[in-house]
Amino acid sequence: MLKIEKLSVSYGDTQVIWDVDIEVKEGEVVTLLGPNGAGKTTLMKTICGLVPAKSGGITFLGEDLLKINPWDRPKKGVVLIPEGRKLFGKMTVEENLTIAAWKEEGKKETLEWIYDTLPRLAERRKQLAGTMSGGEQQMCAIARGIMAQPKLLMLDEPSLGLAPLIVEQVFDLIQKLQERGITVFFVEQFVEQSLKIASRGYLLEGGRIVLHEDSKSMLNNDYVRQVYLGIA
C-alpha cells in the first residue's frame, strides 16, 4: 500500500533521513520505533508532504505520492495525526471533526461511529477543543483523522504526554481502527505496548532503518530489549 524507497531528507544542508525503505501493506498495523531525534517525525512529515524529500520515492497504492500536493494527500487516503495533536483550539470539537471530512459520503456514519466509540467527544461536541484535557484532545485528534476516512492513518506519538490510563485507551482505539479496515502506521515511545498491537516494526536510528522485523522477533531482539526495554 505505502512503499518508501531510498528516501533521503534534509533540512538545509543537514541530512536527517538516509536511504530509508519502508513498506506498509493493506490492513496492517505497523509501528516505527526509534529514539528522539532519529528522524521519525521527519519521516512522517515527508510522507504527508510537510517536508520535501531530497531523493527517493514514496508510492501509495501505486501512485507517486511526491507528485501530489500535500493538501491533496489526505484525499488520496493518507492522513497523519501529528505529534502534539495540533487541534484547532478555538473551534468546537464538532468543527474540528467535520473540517477533516472532505468527503460527504460516509461522513455521517463516521461521525456516529466516533461518537459511539468515544462518548466523551459526543458530550463535548460544542466545547472549544483547546479547553479539553490532554487525553480528550488526543482522542479528538485521532477522531479528526478518522473523519477524513483514510485508507492509511499515520499517528505520530499518540501517547505523548498522556496519563497511563489514557494511553491504554489510545492503543485500544488504534486496534479498533484496524477493525474498521484502516491501515495504521504509527510512531511510538512505548515500545512494548506498540509491538503488541503492531504486526511489524521498524527501528529508525540516526535517520537510518537499523532493524526491521515482525513484532515478536523484535520484542525478543537483544538489542531492542537492551536499549529500549531496559532489560539487560
Add this chain to the structure above:
Amino acid sequence: MGILALVLLVVYFLPLTVFARHILVLTLFYAFMGTGWNLMCGYAGRLSLGHAAFVAVGAYTSLLLFSHFSLTPWIGMIAGGLVAVVVMMLIAYPSFRFGLIGPYFTLASIAVAEIVHYLLIYGRDLTGGSLGMSLPYVKETTIINSLINLQFDGKEPYYLVILGFWLVGLLVTWKMERTRYYLEAIREDQDAAAALGISVNKNLIIAACISAFMVAIGGTFYVQYFRYIDPYSIAGFTLSLNMALVAVIGGSGTLFGPTIGAFLLIPLTEILRMTLGAQIPGLHLFLYGILLVVCIIFLPKGIASLPGIIRAKKAKNDQKPENQASKGVL
C-alpha cells in the same frame, strides 16, 4: 572600517559639485540614522516604524535650547538625546515588560510617533506648530564660533561632522559586541537567552535607549544642516520608514547593513527625483516603490547577505566544471 573612513575622507577632497556633496551628507546622515535604528530594531528584532519620534524630540530640544538660551548644539544634542531616552523609556519599558513583540510592537511605535507628531503641532506656542521652526541664523566670522554653533556656510564641514557621527555610531555598535550578541540571542529566543543569564529587559532597554539617543543626535544634525524643522518632516512616517528601509534593504542586524542600504537608496532616490521628478509627477516614486518590492523579494536578508549568497553559489558552482562569474550581480 578604517579603510572605509579613509575612502570617505578622500571623497571629501574630490572636486565634487555642491549637490553631490549634499547627497553624500544625506547618505551619511541616513547611514548614521539607520545604524542607530539597527541597534534596537535589527539586532534585537523589535521593528520600530516610529523612530522619527526620537529624532523629533532630539531636534526640537536642541533647537529650543539654542534659540532660547543660545546653548551650543553640541550640548543641546546631548540634552536632546537624554530627553529622547526618557521618551523611549516611557514606551520601551512597558513594551518589553508586557512582552510586546512582532507587529504589535511596530504598531505601538507608529502610535508613539503619531502622538509626538500631534503634540508638536498642538504645542504651537513652543514649537511653532505645523509651520515648524527655523534655526536662528548666526553669521559667524571665526571657525571656532561656527564650530560652537555648528553652523557653516559650505557643505564640507557638515560632511566631516556627519562622517564623524557615522563613524562614532559604527564604532559604538562595534564596541557593543557583547550587547549585540545578547540582543541577537534575545531576538532569536528570549527564554533561552534568559536561561543563559542574559537579562532580557535590561539589554533591550539599553539597546532602545542608545538607539533613541543616536537618532536624537541625528535630529540635532538635521536641524543644523537643514536649519528648519517641522513636524511633518521630522516626526512623520516618511522619516521613520526611511530609517527602516536603509537598514532592512542593506541588511538589518549587521554592522554595515544600514550603511550599505543608505549608500544605495539615498543616492538612488535623489537621482531618480532629479532625472524623472520633473518629467512625469510620481514616476520616480513609482519606480522607487517597485525597486523596494523587488529588492525585498529577491534579497530578503538585505544586500549584506549578498556576499554569503554569492559564496554559496560559487561553492556549488565550483563542484561543477563551469565556474560562473559572480561579479555581475551588483
Add this chain to the structure above:
Amino acid sequence: MLLQIIASGLLLGGIYALVSVGLNLIFGVIKIVNLAHGDFLMMAMYGTFFLYTVQGINPYVSTLIIFPAFVLIGVLIFRLIIKPLLGKAETEVNTIIATAGLGFVLQNLALMLWKSDFRAIETNLTGKSYEFAGIMLSAGRTWAFVVCVAVAVLLYYILMKTKVGTHVRAVSQDTEAATLMGINVNKIYTLTFAFGIALVGLAGVILTPTFYVYPTVGLYFNTMAFIIVVLGGLGSFTGALIGGLIIGLIESFAGVMASAELAQVFSLLIFLIILFVRPQGIMGKSARV
C-alpha cells in the same frame, strides 16, 4: 447635544470599522501587516469615482464591479508580492517593507494615471441626513454603518457556518494541521488576501459619496485602521466593529469636550494602553503573537 455627539461618534466609528474589516481579515489570518491598506482604499475610491462620472453608475451599484475586480487584484498582489515573502524568518519585517513599497507604487500610479486633483462626487445621499428625535444622522454614514454591520454579520456567518469559513479559521490557527486535514493553505491565504482587499474595495465604494479622493487619501485611514484592528482583537469582526465604534466615540467626545486637534492623541493613547494591558484586544481571545 449629548445624544448627537454619541450618534456622530457611532457613525464615524462605523466608517472606521468598515475600513478596517479587510485589514482585520488579512492581519488575523495571514498575520502580515499590510501597509498599503489605505492605498487600496484609495484605488477603490477612484474606481467608484470614475464609474460614476464616466459611466454614470451609482456608487452603491458599482460595488458589483469593484468587489470582483478587487478580488482579482488581491489574488495578483498576493501571488506576486506576498507569497514569495511568507514562511521565512524575516517575513514580518519584509512584508511591512514590501507593502510600504507597494503603497508608493499605488499612490504614484494613481498620480500618474489620474493627476493629483481632489475628486468628489455628489449623489442623492451626499450632504443629506435623516432626522431622528432631533438627532441628525448623516445619510451616507448611516448607510456606511448599515453596510458595516451587514458585512460584520455576513463575515461572521461565513466564518462560523460555511465550510470555507471553517477552513479559514483552521488555517489562521494552525497552518500545518490544516494542511494535514487536506486544506490548501496557499489557496486559503490567497482567498483571504483577495477577500480582504475586496472588503477594502467595498469600504472605498461606500466612502466615496461622503468623501473625496486624491492619491494620498489612504494615508489618513491607515493608522486608524491598524489601531482599530488591534483594539478590537485580531480576527474578531465584532471586535473590529466595537473597536471602530469606541474610537469614533472617543474622537467625537474629545473633539467636543477638549479640542479636535487632540482627538487623535486620545485615541492613540487609549490604543497604547490597551496594547499594554490587553494585547489580545477587547474581543480577541488569542494572546500575544
Add this chain to the structure above:
Amino acid sequence: MKRFIGILMLVVFMMVAVVGCEKQPEADGDKAAGDIKIHVGVIEPVTGPQAPLGQAEYDGIQMAIEMINEKGGVMGKYPITFDFADSQSDPAIGASEAERLITSKGVPVLMGSYSSAIAAAISEVAERNKVVLWEMSGAADSLLLKGYEWTFRNEANASAWGAESVEFIMGNDAAIQEKLGKSAKDLVVAIVHEDGPYGAAVADGNRATAKKYNMNVAVDEAYSAKSVDLSSIILKIKSANPDVLLLTGYVNDGILFNRQAKELGLTVPILITHSGGHSVQAFVDGVGKDADFLMTVDPVPCNPNTEGFSAEYAAIFEEFVSRWTDKFGVPPYHHVEYRQFAQTMLFFNEIVPAAIEASGEFTAEAVAEAIRNADIPAENSLMGHGAKFSTPDKPWTDPWLGNQHTGQNYEARAFINQYFDGTLVTVWPENLAKQEAVLFLPAEHPLARK
C-alpha cells in the same frame, strides 16, 4: 567584511560618478546685454499630499512663462528657461531640491513653493546661498518675520486675509443692523481653521481684528486638515449659534466640512471662507451648487472687473482666461492658478526688466535690488494691488498683530470673491468688483439660517 567594504566603495564611486559628473554651473558673470540668460528654478509639490494644488500652481507658472516667451521673452528678447523640481510635499525634500537647483543648475531665482512649511525650508536655503526666493503662495506671516534678505512675497500675508474678512463685516454694519437687528461689532463670531501654518496665521488675523472691534468670539477652534471627521467641531459651532463663521481650510476638509455641516444641520447667517480650500476648482467640483454665495477671501481678485487694470494687463488677463479655459475646460477664476500666473507675470514683466535695465544682468543681486526698489502701480499687476517691498532696514509693521515683516509687499491686500453659478466673482473692493456682494447666505443655500 572586506567584500562588504569593496561593495561599499564601489557604490560610493558609482554614486560620485553619476552625481559628481554634473558640471559646476557657470557663473553668471558680466556679459553683454545680448548674452543675458534668464533661467530660474521652480519648486512645487507635484507628488504627495499637497500635489493637488501644487500641480495647479505649476500649471499657472508655466502658462505665464509660455505667454511671455511667445512674445520673445522678457523685454521681448530674453526667453525664459526654468528647471523644475518636485518637493514631494516634504519641506526637507523641498530644501534639498532648492539646494540642487541653486548649486548644480545655477539658478539665481527660485519660485514657488505652495505650502508655508516648504517655503520656510526653502527660504533658509535661499538665504544661505544668497539667491532670491520669489514666494508666490506660502502665505504664513512667520515666513517673513525672520529678517531674511532674500525671500520676497508679493501677495498679502495670511493674517491680512483674516483681517480683511472682519473689516469687510464691519464695513457692512448698516446691512447687518437691518437684517440681524444688531450692530456688526455685537455679532457672535466663530473662528474655525485648519491647524497648519496658513490656517493658524489667517485665524490670527481674524482673532486680532475681531478683538480690535470687541466682537464676541464664541468659538475659536483648530482642526487637522487630515481629519476624516469634522462632526465634533461642527457640533461645537452649532451649539454656539454664531452670526458669522470665519472658516479657513484646504480643499478636502472644505468639502468635508460642507457635507458634514449640511448633514448636521448647521446654519449661519454670514459665512466667509479664506482661500486655500474654498477658492479652487476642486472645491466647486466637490460641493457643486453649495459653493454658490460662499465668500472667499483671496490674495487676488479672482474674477475682477478688468477696468482696474491697465490696457496691457487687461489684455493679458483676457488671454490668460481664454487660454486656460481652452486648455483645462474651466476658467481660471480661482486663486491658486491665477495667483501664480499673476505673480509670475509681475516678476518677469516688471521686476526682471527693471533689474536688467538697472544692472544689465540677471543675477540674484540685481533681481533682489530691483525688488527692493520696486514701486509698481496697482494697474500694472494682475494682483489688483501695487508692489513695494519692505527690507531688513525698513521692515513693515502690520497694524493688527504688530509684527515686523521683511521682504513683504506692504501694498498687498486681500480681496473678497463670491461664488455665483459656480464661478467666483470679485465683489470687494469696489474698484475691482464685478458684482455686488451678497452678505447673507440666501435662503436657497443649505447652510442659510432660515
Add this chain to the structure above:
Amino acid sequence: MAEKILAIENICKSFGGLLATNDVSFNVNKGEILGIIGPNGAGKSTVFNLITGFYPIDSGSITYKDQRIDGLTPDKICHLGITRTFQVAKPFPGLTIADNILVACLPKAAKVSDARAKVDEVLKIVSLDKKADVLGADLTTLERKRLELGKALATNPEILLLDEVMTGLKPKEMDDMMDLIRELKKTKTIVIVEHVMRVIMNISDRIIVLDHGQKIAEGLPKEIAENNAVIEAYLGRGAKKDA
C-alpha cells in the same frame, strides 16, 4: 550528610485550575547527581521552570546557598550559578553554533575575547566542533540536544539542571554522555530529569519520583526500584519508556 546547596520547600504552582506542582519539597546536596523521574505530565519540567524563575511560584520557597531565589528573574538565577537546559532544545536559529556557545559564555566572561577563547573547548566537549559554522536552525534534533548541553556548560554553573539530555542518543553515545556527566559531577551539582531508566538508575546518587505534581518517593536508586508506589505509578504499567 552532604552539604545542602539547594532547598525546595513546599512549592505549589497551578495553571488555570490545573495543579502542576503540589507541595513539593526536596533538597539538592552539593556534588551529587539528583535524578527526577516521573511519567509525562508529572510536573518535572515545571519544577525546573520554577527553580530557574521562568514561572513564579504560587507558594513555598526555594533557597540556594541560604539565599531565597524564588522571585528572581531567570538571568539572575543563572548568574547565581544555576543553569538549565530545555526539554525541547532552544538553539538560537539565526546564529551559528559557535555564536550560540559564545552567547552562552558571554554573561560570565570579563571580556568578549575570553568568551571566544572558551568556545572551542565547549564545542569539543559536546562534539560539535565540526559544525561550528552551521546555523542553529539547520541542526538535527540530536545536535540540538548537544548544543543545549553545550550552552548550559558554557555558563559554568554550579548546579546544572538537565532536562532529558539523553533522549535520542544511541547506547554508545549514552555511555559517553554518562561519562561526561560523571566527569562534570566532580565540579558541579547536577539535577537530571530523564526517561531512560538505565541511565537514571546508573548515574543518580538519589532519585525523586513525581507523579501528578506530587512527590511520591525519594531515595537511593535501589530503593526507588523497589518502591511499591513508584512501581505502581510509573514502572509497573507494563511498558517502560524507551527514550
